[in-house]
Amino acid sequence: MSLLSVRDLTVSFPTSDGVVRAVRGLSFDVEAGQTLGIVGETGSGKSVSALSLLGLNPGADISGSAVFEGTELLALRQDKLRRVRGAEIAMIFQDPLSSLHPYYRVGWQICEAIRTHRRTSREEAMRQAVELLRMVSIPQPERRVHAFPHELSGGMRQRAMIAMALALRPKLLIADEPTTALDATVQAQLMELLGGMQRELGMAMIVITHDLGLVATVADSVLVMYAGRGAEGADYRAIFRSPHHPYTRGLLASIPGAAGSGGRLVPIVGQPPSLIRIPSGCAFHPRCPFAMDVCVRDQPPFVPVRGGEGHLSACWLPPDAVGVDAAADAARQRFVEGRRGPAIARLRAAISGARAGGGVAHG
Amino acid sequence: MADAAAPVNPASAEQSLAAAPAEDRPLLQVEDVVKHFPIKRGIFFKRQIGSVQAVEGVSLEVRRGETLGLVGETGCGKSTLARCITRLHPLTSGRVIFDGVDISRLSARQLRTHRRRMQMIFQDPFGSLNPRRRVGSIIGDPLAIHGVADGGERKRRVQELMEVVGLNPEHYNRFPSEFSGGQRQRIGVARALALRPSLIVCDEPVSALDVSVQAQIINLLEDLQGEFHLTYVFIAHDLAVVEHVSDRVAVMYLGKIVEMAETAELFGSPRHPYTAALLSASMVADPEKARSSHRVVLYGEVPSPINPPSGCRFHTRCPKAQPLCSVEEPPLRIQAGDSAGHVTACHFPVAPGEQLVGAAPAISAAATAFAADSPDIGEGGRA
Numbered sequence: 001m002s003l004l005s006v007r008d009l010t011v012s013f014p015t016s017d018g019v020v021r022a023v024r025g026l027s028f029d030v031e032a033g034q035t036l037g038i039v040g041e042t043g044s045g046k047s048v049s050a051l052s053l054l055g056l057n058p059g060a061d062i063s064g065s066a067v068f069e070g071t072e073l074l075a076l077r078q079d080k081l082r083r084v085r086g087a088e089i090a091m092i093f094q095d096p097l098s099s100l101h102p103y104y105r106v107g108w109q110i111c112e113a114i115r116t117h118r119r120t121s122r123e124e125a126m127r128q129a130v131e132l133l134r135m136v137s138i139p140q141p142e143r144r145v146h147a148f149p150h151e152l153s154g155g156m157r158q159r160a161m162i163a164m165a166l167a168l169r170p171k172l173l174i175a176d177e178p179t180t181a182l183d184a185t186v187q188a189q190l191m192e193l194l195g196g197m198q199r200e201l202g203m204a205m206i207v208i209t210h211d212l213g214l215v216a217t218v219a220d221s222v223l224v225m226y227a228g229r230g231a232e233g234a235d236y237r238a239i240f241r242s243p244h245h246p247y248t249r250g251l252l253a254s255i256p257g258a259a260g261s262g263g264r265l266v267p268i269v270g271q272p273p274s275l276i277r278i279p280s281g282c283a284f285h286p287r288c289p290f291a292m293d294v295c296v297r298d299q300p301p302f303v304p305v306r307g308g309e310g311h312l313s314a315c316w317l318p319p320d321a322v323g324v325d326a327a328a329d330a331a332r333q334r335f336v337e338g339r340r341g342p343a344i345a346r347l348r349a350a351i352s353g354a355r356a357g358g359g360v361a362h363g
Numbered sequence: 364m365a366d367a368a369a370p371v372n373p374a375s376a377e378q379s380l381a382a383a384p385a386e387d388r389p390l391l392q393v394e395d396v397v398k399h400f401p402i403k404r405g406i407f408f409k410r411q412i413g414s415v416q417a418v419e420g421v422s423l424e425v426r427r428g429e430t431l432g433l434v435g436e437t438g439c440g441k442s443t444l445a446r447c448i449t450r451l452h453p454l455t456s457g458r459v460i461f462d463g464v465d466i467s468r469l470s471a472r473q474l475r476t477h478r479r480r481m482q483m484i485f486q487d488p489f490g491s492l493n494p495r496r497r498v499g500s501i502i503g504d505p506l507a508i509h510g511v512a513d514g515g516e517r518k519r520r521v522q523e524l525m526e527v528v529g530l531n532p533e534h535y536n537r538f539p540s541e542f543s544g545g546q547r548q549r550i551g552v553a554r555a556l557a558l559r560p561s562l563i564v565c566d567e568p569v570s571a572l573d574v575s576v577q578a579q580i581i582n583l584l585e586d587l588q589g590e591f592h593l594t595y596v597f598i599a600h601d602l603a604v605v606e607h608v609s610d611r612v613a614v615m616y617l618g619k620i621v622e623m624a625e626t627a628e629l630f631g632s633p634r635h636p637y638t639a640a641l642l643s644a645s646m647v648a649d650p651e652k653a654r655s656s657h658r659v660v661l662y663g664e665v666p667s668p669i670n671p672p673s674g675c676r677f678h679t680r681c682p683k684a685q686p687l688c689s690v691e692e693p694p695l696r697i698q699a700g701d702s703a704g705h706v707t708a709c710h711f712p713v714a715p716g717e718q719l720v721g722a723a724p725a726i727s728a729a730a731t732a733f734a735a736d737s738p739d740i741g742e743g744g745r746a
Contacts, residue, residue, distance in 0.1 A: 041573040139663075154437075155664050183436035183600065185661045188644035192660050210574060213603070213646030217653040240650050254578035256607030257647050264585075265607070267578035271543045 001070075002029035003204050004053075004172060009064035011045070011052045011228075018276040022048040024228040025064070027302065030172065035198070035205040037219030037236070039212060039251075041272050045228035046208045050174050054089060055081045068172070087117045090165035094177035096157035100149040106133075107145030110164045117168055132163040136193060155186040162194065169201055176208045191218055212255060216240060221310070224248050227273055227283035230302050234311040242322040244305045244313035246288050246332075252324060282316065290317060290336045388463055389424040390562055390594050391448065396421045396457035396467075398440070398447050402669065416668050417443040419618035420457070422695075425562070430588070430595040432609030432626065434602060434641070438665055440618040441598050445564045448596065449483050450474055462561065479509055482555035486567035488547035492539040498525075498550055499535035505557040524553040528583060545576035552583065556591070564596045569604060581608060602645040606630050611704065614638045617668055617676040620695060624705035634698050634705070634712040637677050639719055659719045675710065682719050683711045 011023040023045040030036045040046040051057045053066050053073055066073040068089065073081065085091075093099040101109060110132060111125040120128070126145065133141035136159040149157055158178065165173055175194070179187035195218065198205055207218060215222055215236065222239040224232045224247065232245040243249050250268035270287045273279055279286050285295040294316050302312050305319040313319075321332045399414040418440040425431045433441045446452045448459055450466055459467045466477050482505075485491040492501055503521045506512045512520050522532035528549040539547055548568065555563050565584070569577040581604065587593060599605050605612060606626055613623040614635065622635040633639045640659040647653050661680045666672055672679045678688035687710055695708040700715065713719065 041575060153664055183665075184602070184641060184644040184646075185436065186664060187646070188658055189660055191646075192658065211646065212574070212648035213653065216648050216650040217646045236650050240648070251574055252648070254575050255603065255648050256581075257603035257649065265578040265582055267582060268575035269579075271545065271576070272573065 003032040003069065004030040005065075005067045006049075006053070007065045007067075009049055009052065009066060010062070011048055011057065012061045013057075013059065014061070015276075020275045021278060022060075022228055022275055023052065024278075026225070026228070026230055028223050028230065028233060030204050030206060031220075032171070032204055033198075033202050034220045035207060035218055037215035037222045038206060038208045038225060039210065039215050039222060040225035041210055043227075043272055043275055044225040045275075046225050047176050049225075050091070050176060050206060050208055054085050054091060054174075083117070086113055086170075087168040088170055089172045089174065090168070090170040091174040091176065092158070092161045092165045092178055094180050096154065096161045096181075097149060099161065100157060102149055105146050105148055106152070106160045110145075110160075110167055113164050113167050128167065129163075132167055133160065135166070135197075136160070136163045137189075138163070154182055155189065158182060158186075158190055159193070162190070162197070166197055166201065170203060172204045172206070173198075174206045174208070177210070178207065179214065180209070180211065187214075194218075212251060224251070227278055228275060229283065230312070230314060231284065232311075232313045232315075233302075234313075238311050238322075241324065243324060244311065244317070244319075244322045245284075245315045246290050246317070247284050249324065249329075250287075250289075282314070290332050292316060292336055292339050294339075390427045390462055391425040391596070392458075392460040393421060393423045393444075393448060394458040394460065396444065396447050396459065397455045398443050398452060399455045413669055416618050416671060418447060419671075421615075421618075421620055423613055423620065423623065425594055425596060427561075427594055428588075428592055429610040430597050430608050432605035432612040433596060433598045433615065434600065434605050434612060435615035436600065436641075436665055438617075438668060439615040440668070441615050442566055444615070445483070445566050445596060445598055449478075449481055449564055451483070475509070479505075479558045480560050481562040481564065482558065482560040484548075484551050484555050484563060484565045484568045486570050488544050488551060488571060489539075491551055492547060494539055497536050497538060498530075498542070501539070502550060502553045502557060505554060509558060511558065520557070521553075524556055527556065527587070528553045529579075543576075544572050545579055548572060548580050549583065552580070552587070556587065559591065560593070562594045562596070564598070566598045567600070568597075570599060570601065577604075584608070602630075602642065603647065614641065617665060617671050619676060619708065621677065621709070622705075622707045623695070625702070628702065628705050632715045634701065634707040635677075635709045636681050636683050636711075636713055636719065638707075639713050640682075643719075657718055675708070683713070685711060 007027045009023055009026040013020040013022060026049055028036065038046045048057065052060060052062050055078065062074060064074065068084065073084065076084070100106065107126060107129045110129040111122065114120055114125045114128055130141045130145050133144055138144050138156060138159050152160060179190055182190065207214065209215060219236045222234060222236050223230055224239065224245065226247050232239065232243060232248045239248060240252065243252065253266040254268060256265065268287050273283055281297050282295045282300050285291040288295065300314045300316045302314040305311055305313045305322060317332055318335055321328065321335065396418055397420055398418040399416050401411045402413045402415065403409040404412045421444055433444065435441045443452065447454055450459070454467050457467065458465050461477055461481060464477060466474060469477070499518065499521050502524055503517045506517050506520060518535070522535060525532045525535070530546060530549050530553065539550065542550065568584070569580050572580060585608065588595060597605065597608055609626045611624065612626050612629045613620050614637065615621065616637050622629065622633065622638045629638065630642065633642055640661050643657065643659040659682065663680055666679060674689040674692050678684040681688065693708045693710045695706045697703060697705060698707050698712045
């Protein structure tokens with residue numbers, strides 16, 4: 001049984017502009033000791049879904065199911081959930097400066113986390129805090145434990161955050177953009193540290209990021225999100241070597257140095273959609289080079305595709321349309337041409353006409 | 364061409380200034396540029412108690428039509444250097460020669476004619492556009508300031524620019540808030556293009572954008588370069604982006620250039636240990652490369668530029684450091700076996716094919732060595 005099993009998670013926020021449908025039926029599993037990378041662009045719902053699991057989205061309408069070690073998280077009362085949060089499932093955030101309290105010393109904040117969940121004397125908690133800071137390679141932990149967050153550099157603060165998250169030896173660590181604000185060499189240090197901690201404590205991780213490089217480096221399995229839904233989920237090799245969903249394919253072609261890119265970049269046209277007005281059918285269809293009539297009409301199910309055990313994709317293309325090379329693209333194109341209806345052809349002509357008129361020079 | 368490829372040397376630059384015909388002359392020559400920001404203390408009588416040595420003796424050349432990438436981590440001085448090049452900061456010392464004219468000592472009025480030919484694109488598409496002004500007037504500003512066009516002519520030129528960068532010209536009267544991040548960056552590009560400059564300094568132009576939009580802007584910049592024969596200085600911390608767009612790359616560390624070479628050579632066989640570490644730390648979106656490569660994990664963080672280390676500024680974190688490195692500063696020079704355009708400031712450069720394996724101890728070892736060897740690392744944040 002999976003450590004965490006999320007089924008059909010739906011999160012929406014009522015606002016004065018309309019209902020923001022941030023997550024729309026998301027399902028995924030996290031296995032004990034494994035790392036799941038959740039990738040997506042701004043507004044894909046990746047952070048919102050993690051926060052919802054921990055009850056950190058007050059005011060949101062949440063439905064679906066999230067079973068963690070046999071316990072349904074979404075049905076837990078606040079006081080019960082508080083026992084899970086921090087002790088069983090811990091979280092580290094992107095910006096350590098705004099997620100550490102500026103008024104309290106770092107050591108005090110770590111002690112608070114420990115003493116909230118465990119019966120521990122103040123002295124013992126402080127001793128553990130020093131030990132934790134040492135574990136995350138903060139030099140002179142006896143002194144740093146008395147430092148305020150602003151007295152530490154960005155990398156040090158993120159280390160302190162990690163120390164706090166690991167204080168209670170959680171079974172699952174959710175890292176939301178853990179290294180986005182940091183420089184490359186510091187990022188490498190931290191991911192090395194997190195990897196070491198993960199092996200030592202045998203914990204599972206969810207790494208939420210927009211950085212495909214980070215995912216390629218640390219994830220065992222990957223979930224690609226688009227407009228609040230899972231677009232594709234698979235083993236990390238399959239995501240990079242033989243993606244099925246055109247959005248995954250598009251992301252890989254957009255970044256220099258990725259598998260399957262080379263020479264000129266091939267951007268995905270257009271912008272990610274507004275979560276208040278999500279396109280009909282497959283939310284990606286206005287930007288998809290392979291869109292068909294059915295894509296405008298019906299939302300594709302998140303189902304297995306050929307290419308391996310546990311390779312899921314939400315796309316109407318045939319299940320064997322996997323691969324990153326030109327031949328795979330040509331095969332997809334042929335399939336699409338065979339099924340393209342007049343409506344989509346008109347739509348596509350209008351889009352490309354508008355782009356030509358706008359003078360956008362896409363490859 | 365041989366002249367342009369030679370390592371940067373103020374004396375030879377002086378000669379080329381007089382001798383070389385205008386077309387062969389580098390478009391931009393930066394000579395020993397120093398930029399210090401004073402740190403002052405006191406209430407009535409402010410006295411200087413130190414300085415942030417942001418840029419410390421940087422020399423480089425940018426040839427016509429090329430893209431020079433500038434990489435380095437936070438605080439290495441790359442953005443300050445960009446602002447020195449465009450004279451948004453006055454220099455502490457050194458010279459910036461733009462198309463044969465030393466612009467580093469020009470008055471604001473004299474500078475204005477040269478500014479027309481050098482423009483800048485900024486990182487933050489939200490902060491760099493005035494939210495209370497309409498897009499048409501933002502893009503038209505350079506035309507108005509330099510008295511190039513006004514009235515209907517200005518509007519026509521602005522709409523033409525909007526079309527060139529892929530914006531709908533009918534959106535002339537909209538406000539920046541009505542555009543997405545990628546479209547705002549296009550507005551920034553249009554504004555930079557308005558005066559048909561020769562040089563555009565791009566300071567992290569795509570860092571704030573989503574992956575799919577980032578590629579649109581990179582392609583746009585590439586197209587414009589071909590179309591308008593532009594020269595770029597391209598600053599970014601994302602090495603994959605820099606590798607993709609640049610002809611040559613300069614790596615900065617604590618205010619100095621530590622290595623500079625043709626892109627393929629720099630990425631293929633870095634000679635400076637810092638370059639090697641930076642390259643190995645960057646996470647490529649290719650699982651085989653990302654997992655097979657041996658990561659050189661540097662200890663600690665970048666020291667404070669207020670009180671930089673003696674000798675080679677990298678010696679406190681360098682896996683190859685020897686006693687000499689803390690005493691004598693290595694000059695930026697061509698290392699044995701490298702091509703003429705490849706310069707490295709290192710006493711003990713990385714040999715081609717050498718793996719800095721010994722430099723990456725297990726994390727536990729790193730932790731102890733880190734704590735014992737460098738008691739003051741992390742102090743930078745207290746400045």
